Amino acid sequence: MTVDPGRSDLPRRPGVMDPAANGAARRRSPQPEAGLSLDQLDADQRRALDNLCEMAREIGGVAAALLWSADSHSQPMLLASAGPIDRVESAIARLGTPGSTRPDSFPLTEPGASEPSAHLTLLPDKAAAEGPIRLSPEQDTLLRRLLLQLERELGQAKPARREAVPGTGEDPGPVVAQSVPGRWYERQQLIDLLEQLLLQRGGVSFTLLRLELRELPEITLALGQAMSEQVIKLAAERLLNSLPGSARACQYGESELLVLLPGRSEREPLTQLGSQLTALFDEAMQFEGRLIGTTAAIGIAPCTGDYDSSDTLLADAAIALQEARRSNTRGSHFRFVDRGEVLRKKGEYDLETSLRKTLQHSGFLPFFQPIINLRTGRVVGFECLVRWRDENNQLRTPGAFLATAGRIGLTGEMDLQVIEKAIQATHHFACGSVKERLLLSVNLSGDLLTTPRLRQRLLDLLNTTPLHPHWILQVELIEDNFKQLEEDFEEFMHHLKQLGVKIAIDDFGTGYSSLSRLHHFPFSTIKIDGSFVQRINEEERPSNRLLDAMFAIGSTMRLHATAEGVETESQRTWLIRHGFRTGQGYLFARPIPITEAVAFTRANHKRQRSFRMERDGRVFSLLVALRRRLTSLRKRFFD
Incomplete structure (x- = not known):
């Protein structure tokens, strides 16, 4: 776009005249009420206009920008400026003598006024002073927005004036508009201003605050929408009156305010400001005879040129x-943007997307960890554990994704997918000439256990996808899940038992232990958590007595006990001496895919047969x- 005295591509619209009309506009005698004098502006308004002039200078790529009054009764009065002081002073001296220079000016006219109240003048570099100012389409768009913003600021500078928000026809609200004129914006206007700040060359420092009135939804339910709107306006008034005059705010959501603080990005003063605001909102607000309390949560995002979009x-x-x-803790709180937390959130969102895709394409894998007879070393079964091969072909363990899957409600579906694959895998063992009866133990998440629809799908799966005849199915339940079970859960447990499924308590001793539940539900096994096994014979806090007590409880209630996390021969020896028959852990094998599990079982049973033959041979020889x-x-004594 070229801004030239003879033509302009800026469309004529109310409030913005094209530069070709500037000379005529200066020669006309404006109505006295259209003019704007410097004494009508307070210090905060002057700073705000200076900031907007700086934006105009950056947008146009010019040496200076001036905002000067259009009062016909005196020399043009400078209201705000941006640029080198010598360039500004030289321009001021020439403005009263039309024709001595060719400034590109944009008259600013308030809605309803017949004459402009001010002009925005852009002064090019000396090297380009003889030619027109050329604006790109992007600069043109930003300048249009800025002119609207300047018109609004100038209109708000007149204390007796009350107008609707430009371009919307909406009243800005009786409480906020009267108390903090010019500082309460519509949502899109504040975002536009935010975009202008972000697009300035070289970057500009400012801070964005997102403030949520935490109790506002409850106020809406109890006192109605009208009262809620009044509360948020009163909160905005209180907020803006406690902030610097350059601050701008808008309502961003039902219970959220957005605040822009130009020129502020240092951590220490922002910390002090956050403390002041939290203290402010911890005090109840008095409104129509009521004391209304609403605390605030505040997110603070300083910007020092490291952002390229308002969305980010x-x-x-x-x-x-x-x-x-x-x-x-109770009360109001504020937090700063943590770059590490931002990266973590982005990574978490990417992880969520990947997990959903993997579930959709049936990509979760069953891995198998052997369950071993501790005395003989014989494989008696496997626990099925989920694994995930991500987009980079990296094998991920549950610790890397299970918490995220649980938070977004995918663990129940994941259980069903892995259980179905594990049941189908039992037939591979038969093909591998493994004929002994084995146990397949699978985990059920809290998501599955507490969702009737998923529980029924599991029962349907067990009816339609039978195990190989040489296998027995066992499901493992974590103790903590018992706290949130529904009344019909007992019926589900008995359905499992009728299908020949064994039920085990996983990580026994670490969660919500209830002896009455051990007695009430049809459990057959307790699996001792590996944290107890790791502390066997530990010097400071040995777990020996706890293990003895848990084993005694299981024996008394006729429950089989399996020790998890066995990693050393000394642990295995201690467990054997104290009555434990089965265990699993890295001492025997890590979780392995189905093909390796079949090979492991065949080799294990082959060794067992060789051992039996060798043992039987020794016995025969004896x-x-x-x-x-x-x-x-x-012969010696009787013959």
């Missing part, structure tokens, strides 16, 4: 707001030797 900045401020919400010895003794 708003998202980071939302993350900080979320962290402020999570505080466990019996033969004993018989010979007895024969020799009989």
Whole structure:
């Protein structure tokens, strides 16, 4: 776009005249009420206009920008400026003599006025002073927005004036508009201003606050929508009156305010400001005879030129707001944007997307960890554990994704997918000439156990996808899940038992232990958590007595006990001596895929047969030797 005295591509519209009309506009005698004098502006308004002039200078790529009054009764009065002081002073001296220079000016006219109240003048560099100012389409769009913003600021500078929000026809609200004129924006207007700040060359420092009135939804339910709207306006008034005059705010959501603080990004003063605001909102607000209390959660996102879009900045401020919400203590709280937390959130979102895709394409894998007879070393079964091969072909263990899957409600579906694959895998063992009866133990998440629809799908799966006849199915339940079970859960447990499924308590001793539940539900096994096994014979806090007590409880209630996390021979020896028959852990094998599990079982059973044959051979030899010895003794003493 070229801004030239002879033509302009800026469309004529109310409030913005094209530059070709500037000379005529200066020569006309404006109505006295259209003019604007410097004494009508307070210090905060002057700073705000200076900031907007700086934006205009950056947008146009010019040396200076001036905002000067259009009062016909005196020389043009400078209201605000941006640029080198010598360039500004030289321009001021020439403005009263039309024709001595060719400034590109944009008259600013308030809605309803017949004449402009001010002009925005852009002064190019000296090298380009003789030519027109050329604006790109992007600069043109930003300048249009800025002119609207300047018109609004100038209109708000007149205390007796009350107008609707430009471009919307909406009244800004009786409480906020009267108390903090020019500082309460519509949502899109504030975002536009935010975009203008972000697009300035070289970057500009400012801070964005996202503030949530935490009790506002409850106020809406109890006192109605009208009262809720009045409360948020009163809160906005209180907020803006406690902030610097350059601050701008808008309502961003049903219970959320957005605040822009130009020129502020240092951590220490922002920390002080956050403390002041939390203290402010911890005080109850008095309204129509009521004392209304609403605490605030505040997310603070300083910007020092490291953002390229308002969406990213708003998202980071939302993350900080979320962290402020999570505080466990009562009252108002604020948090700063944590770059590490932002990266973690982004990674978590990417992880969620990948997990959903994997579930949709049936990509979760069953891995199998052997369950071993501790005395003989014989494989008696396998626990099925989920694994995930991500987009980079990296094998991920549950610790890397299970918490996220649980938070977004995918663990129940994941259980069903892995259980179905594990049941189908039992037939591979038969193909591998493994004929012994084995146990397949699978885990059921809290999501599945507490969702009737998923429980029924599991029962349907067990009816339609039978195990190989040489296998027995066992399901493992974590103790903590018992706290949130519904009344019909007992019926589900008995359905499992009728299908021949064994039921085990996983990680026994670490969660919500209830002896009455051991007695009430049809459990057959307790699986001792590996944390107890790891502390066997530990010097400071040995777990020996706890293990003895848990084993005694299981024996008394006729429950089989399996020790998890066995990693050393000394642990295995201790467990054998204290009555434990089965265990699993890295001492025997890590979780392995189905093909390796089949090979492991075949090799294990082959060793067991060899051991039995060797043992039987030794016993036979001893019996033969004993018989010979007895024969020799009989001949010696009786013959």
